[in-house]
Amino acid sequence: MGRFIALMILVIPAVIAGYGIKLMRDTIFTLLNTPYPNLSVQFIAGFILFLAGLGFIGGFIFHRDKKNGKIAPRFKRRK
Template structure:
């Protein structure tokens, strides 16, 4: 069941990013969709949706790889140091 939930957590951002790409493509083709009042707002909304979905997926993969120790040394978590000051 947990794997299914994890899969759904990755599918939803993919769908959101895909819808953002569709909005940007429709704007380039000069096709205004219903809820958007102008092409500029439609493109901006598509760009925001694309970046949000893409960054969620990237962050998820980065977090998983960092947890499993598969990232470069500069991205590894540093142990917390007690500051005597």
């Protein structure tokens, strides 16, 4: 059950990042989606969603590797 919860923790931000990529792609092809008033707002929202999803996944992996002692010495805390 614990692995399933961890998988869901990683799938939800991946879907958010994928939706951000879709919004940015639609902006490049000048397709305006409904909740956005113009293309620049749509692109900025997509970029923010992409960065948020990617940042969460990266932070999750970094935290897990740090807990298991698999990170480079420059990222370890100094005492």
